[in-house]
Amino acid sequence: MKINTLTPDVEGNIAWPPFNRNKKSIVAVGNFDGVHRGHAAVLKRTVDLAKSYGATSVAIIFDPRPEVVHRYAKAHDGAQLPDGESYADPDALTGLDQRLKLIEGFGIERVLVIRYTLEFGAKSYQYFIGQLVGRVGMRTLVLGTDAHMGRDRAGDVKSIATLADATRVFELDVVDDRGPGERRVPLRSGDEAAADALDKVNDPDSGLTKAERRALSKKTPNRLVRAWSSTYARYLLGRGRVAQAAEVLGRPHAVEGTVVAGKQRGRTLGFPTANVGQDVQGYMPADAVYAGWLVDLGVAGEDGESVAESGVDSEAERGEVKRYPAAISIGTKVTFGEPEERILEAYAIVNGEKDGLETAAVGGIGEALDPQSEGWIDLYGHRVRVEFLEYLRPQIHFDGPQALVDELKRNVAETLRVCQ
Structure with missing residues (x-):
């Protein structure tokens, strides 16, 4: 697997590495934190499509995670995370090296690691996709169901599908990466009382009736997340439920x-x-x-x-x-x-x-x-x-x-x- 690390310039532009212009690419984009079973579905689909088209399978990941960069900016009056500074990301399920090893295991041929910056994040999703088509030779973009990209996360699956239909220069392939439904997690991290209540709501064997489960979820501040998601895996690990987290991750x-x-x-x-x-x-x-x-x-x-x-x-x-x-x-x-x-x-x-x-x-x-x-x-x-x-x-x-x-x-x- 070939890995390129790309750092945007002060305006957020990237000097993309050369690609074989005679061979198109199938591209998956995401943080892939934890490389859980939902991510696995996206990566497997990318590899399968690349093989069927005779194309190159490409995964694009961001480091640091966008959330870390925006959190730093919020705490430092909008400042950029300093280049080369060691940043604390205790919420990351996997480090960059671990992510790359796991991604390689799915047969991805090339990974582009983009250093996420505020200037890069300010680019529109239309601009980013245009770069992928023109510089990476993207034929198909593979995304999960709740993917977002570009400035203000405006590029959701529906918007990108509309762009694909209008331009006809790339195809969008949406993978069902949700897993077995959704789960409820506390609205505020560290709310142990809410977590205890929601564990009962999420557990089909808790003995609660549907009405009791509904009433408990209504009075407990919570939000819904996908069963296969980094957020839910992180929640389970934070509760010590490593065996359940392994079901989300597909491995211990x-x-x-x-x-x-x-x-x-x-x-x-x-x-x-x-x-x-x-x-x-x-x-x-x-x-x-x-x-x-x-x-x-x-x-x-x-x-x-x-x-x-x-x-x-x-x-x-x-x-x-x-x-x-x-x-x-x-x-x-x-x-x-x-x-x-x-x-x-x-x-x-x-x-x-x-x-x-x-x-x-x-x-x-x-x-x-x-x-x-x-x-x-x-x-x-x-x-x-x-x-x-x-x-x-x-x-x-x-x-x-x-x-x-x-x-x-x-x-x-x-x-x-x-x-x-």
Whole structure:
């Protein structure tokens, strides 16, 4: 897959890369945050049409997400997000690198990553589509049902269809990417009371009658979103419902980051963990303990890429990526009264016997295993992916270390059950 990164000039114009003028393009446009099942439908349709027409399949994505740029402008008197500045986007389901890997998996041949700016966003959808036709050779534009583009999001599916009929220089192909209907989410983020009520409204097995469901939704401030949408996936993850989020995404939700040295509290308890605390990409689910997988992607380079990603020969590059069942914790060290900094830790379950469970130390020297032993895993400085399969329990305060250890043993056993 060929990737071009395009930065608009001060007037919002783009210097488009050269395309084969003898070969047309089938183009999908979107944020593709999370690359969920709705996005998958759009990308698959794009690839299928390209194959049938003998055309090039192209995906156009924006980085940063437009919402981030406009949020920054609103908070800074209309200022542009500074070029090259590291921007915080905690609501992004996936980082750019993750998005690109997932998109490549659908067979897309070319991706254009456009750095979204206020000047670019001020262009009309007619202008943007004209550029796609004239510079990218777009024959068909593939969109989801609720797509919008251009200044003030004026280019909806209906408007673009009218433009296609009037100009006859491109076709619009609208993909039903909605999934199984719509879901209700709170009007205000962080409204836990509304979220609890709407969980009952959304759950067909909640025991509520249609009248009760309707009455509850009317008195609870909420809005409708598609069942297959980044918004609904984000809502589920924020509630710790990782298994339900996986149904929206079509795969377990995952975050990636580099393993760093922690305070080694788990080592003293006999449960050494990999602390994923650097360059974390992906949306962090709610504070809780989860069952899932820890995937070793190889040694991270200076730019944060793993050895495999940077092209250096390694086990990971040769397809020998190692996966370990893992008990995953997100939260603060409440039991030990440490500062309220959110930490992601993963305790891998591998070779070695301890209390009847297969376990191993991760990342540093622990009491359980010697670093020279067969079950030792040294992940310091490695890029890892943490995949979330199932919610196990909330973060709670324990009376002391032994009570925590007893609970961790139960969490490990439950993780093995889930992963097996």
